[in-house]
Amino acid sequence: MNVTSAPEYQAKDYKSDLKPIWCPGCGDFSVVQGIYRALAAIGRPPHEIAFVSGIGCSSRIPGYTTAYGFNSVHGRSLPIAQGIKLANPDLLVLAAGGDGDGFSIGGGHIAHLIRRNMDITYIVMDNQIYGLTKGQLSPTSQKGRNTCTSRLGSLEEPVNPLLYVLAYGAGFVAQACPTDLAGMAAIIEAAIRYPGFAFVNIQSPCVTYGEEGQQVKALKAIAETLESLGHNPADRLAAMDLAQHYGSKLHLGVFYQNPEPPPTYGDLVKERQELMAQTALPRERILDLFLKK
Amino acid sequence: MTLNGIDLAKQSMMDALDLAILVEEEAQERYEEFALQMEQHRTPEAAVFFRHMVENEAKHGRELAERRSQRFGAAPRKVTRAMLFDIEAPDYDAARAFMSPRRAMEAALASEIKAEIFFAEALPGIQDPEVRALFEELRAEEIIHQALVRAELARLAPDGPDADDFVDEPVAQ
Numbered sequence: 397m398n399v400t401s402a403p404e405y406q407a408k409d410y411k412s413d414l415k416p417i418w419c420p421g422c423g424d425f426s427v428v429q430g431i432y433r434a435l436a437a438i439g440r441p442p443h444e445i446a447f448v449s450g451i452g453c454s455s456r457i458p459g460y461t462t463a464y465g466f467n468s469v470h471g472r473s474l475p476i477a478q479g480i481k482l483a484n485p486d487l488l489v490l491a492a493g494g495d496g497d498g499f500s501i502g503g504g505h506i507a508h509l510i511r512r513n514m515d516i517t518y519i520v521m522d523n524q525i526y527g528l529t530k531g532q533l534s535p536t537s538q539k540g541r542n543t544c545t546s547r548l549g550s551l552e553e554p555v556n557p558l559l560y561v562l563a564y565g566a567g568f569v570a571q572a573c574p575t576d577l578a579g580m581a582a583i584i585e586a587a588i589r590y591p592g593f594a595f596v597n598i599q600s601p602c603v604t605y606g607e608e609g610q611q612v613k614a615l616k617a618i619a620e621t622l623e624s625l626g627h628n629p630a631d632r633l634a635a636m637d638l639a640q641h642y643g644s645k646l647h648l649g650v651f652y653q654n655p656e657p658p659p660t661y662g663d664l665v666k667e668r669q670e671l672m673a674q675t676a677l678p679r680e681r682i683l684d685l686f687l688k689k
Numbered sequence: 690m691t692l693n694g695i696d697l698a699k700q701s702m703m704d705a706l707d708l709a710i711l712v713e714e715e716a717q718e719r720y721e722e723f724a725l726q727m728e729q730h731r732t733p734e735a736a737v738f739f740r741h742m743v744e745n746e747a748k749h750g751r752e753l754a755e756r757r758s759q760r761f762g763a764a765p766r767k768v769t770r771a772m773l774f775d776i777e778a779p780d781y782d783a784a785r786a787f788m789s790p791r792r793a794m795e796a797a798l799a800s801e802i803k804a805e806i807f808f809a810e811a812l813p814g815i816q817d818p819e820v821r822a823l824f825e826e827l828r829a830e831e832i833i834h835q836a837l838v839r840a841e842l843a844r845l846a847p848d849g850p851d852a853d854d855f856v857d858e859p860v861a862q
Contacts, residue, residue, distance in 0.1 A: 407770065415729060416725075417729055419730075419786055420723070420726040420732075420784035421782045421783070421785050421786075423782070425722065425726075425781050426781045433770075433771055437771065574782075576774070577774045578693050578772070578773075578774045601782070603785065611782060612780065612781070612782040613782070
């Protein structure tokens with residue numbers, strides 16, 4: 397994404413008139429503030445931004461953002477975001493949702509956006525539970541977790557979102573947390589500036605159905621920045637090594653940023669269109685393609 | 690509490706005043722958010738208290754802005770909101786649906802203590818005597834605010850059932 401920094405927009409310019417109805421104390425309140433700050437730092441006007449989501453608590457976020465917004469269907473934020481980006485490549489396209497939306501019903505889509513290197517920033521608010529539907533086991537719930545659909549404890553290993561996207565070859569992979577709003581905003585900004593598919597996993601606690609150890613105070617106690625560990629974000633294997641600690645440690649920052657980003661799908665499409673335009677028939681001769689010579 | 694790109698030890702008086710104004714502005718906005726959340730979740734008593742805090746923070750912000758204006762006019766601000774987080778604003782996770790006025794006041798008290806700690810920790814490193822005096826004044830104000838909130842808390846009747854009793858228990862769907 398080619399973006400310019402212009403200080404003419406402030407975070408509040410991206411705040412919509414809708415009042416969030418998340419539970420008080422929800423991590424998503426600070427996530428939306430982080431998104432406002434990142435967008436202000438990027439400086440694109442709201443009419444040049446499209447924000448797509450699926451279904452879930454966190455998927456309400458486009459409604460709370462002043463931009464084009466689409467609160468779509470469960471798990472389908474990415475295909476819709478992809479369509480928007482291809483139809484209007486000049487738009488800055490963001491997609492967002494929860495861990496259930498992204499890694500359960502929508503899990504199949506992520507790989508394809510990554511392999512195409514779609515220039516989209518995907519923000520997952522990972523609370524390890526289906527909160528909107530009253531606390532069922534989600535794909536990132538820890539093994540042994542007791543929920544209303546796993547009364548004796550979950551028998552399943554959780555999906556590791558960070559390893560998942562790294563394994564498919566995502567060019568930008570990061571993790572943030574409401575414990576550090578400024579850091580979160582900087583990470584989202586860097587993700588938007590990355591020219592290609594960028595993934596940001598945000599540990600955003602559910603205050604209603606989340607466990608004590610997943611709340612902000614507990615996360616604050618265990619969070620450590622990748623920078624403080626001396627991690628080099630250009631080292632993909634080191635990123636994969638660190639990503640394995642998902643669920644046991646909380647590493648914040650950029651796990652991986654491809655230092656030599658490949659062309660985006662949009663770039664390749666444009667190149668192909670330009671090539672084809674050179675040999676394209678004029679409109680009045682278009683049917684000649686179907687006629688025998 | 691987070692500060693990015695601000696060297697408290699070497700800040701100028703103008704930057705210090707701007708930082709103080711932004712701290713009040715952030716707290717004011719957070720209380721405004723909390724008040725809205727309480728109104729959305731049918732918790733009117735806590736909403737009223739948070740609205741009161743909005744007015745307080747706005748009043749302090751105006752006073753500081755007036756001083757800044759008298760002293761430095763319209764000189765461009767170098768400190769921005771992106772440089773700070775949660776100095777005096779209550780933590781996002783301090784809010785709860787159906788929280789009692791007591792819990793709302795306790796959240797505010799924790800914020801005033803947090804702000805006092807911020808100014809107290811900054812003080813030893815500050816070199817400029819004028820900035821030091823300002824931070825001492827701001828710290829003292831936070832202590833006064835704490836006393837006011839504590840006095841209000843002492844007047845409150847004890848809480849009834851725990852607010853968490855009203856939160857839905859997970860049920861099979």
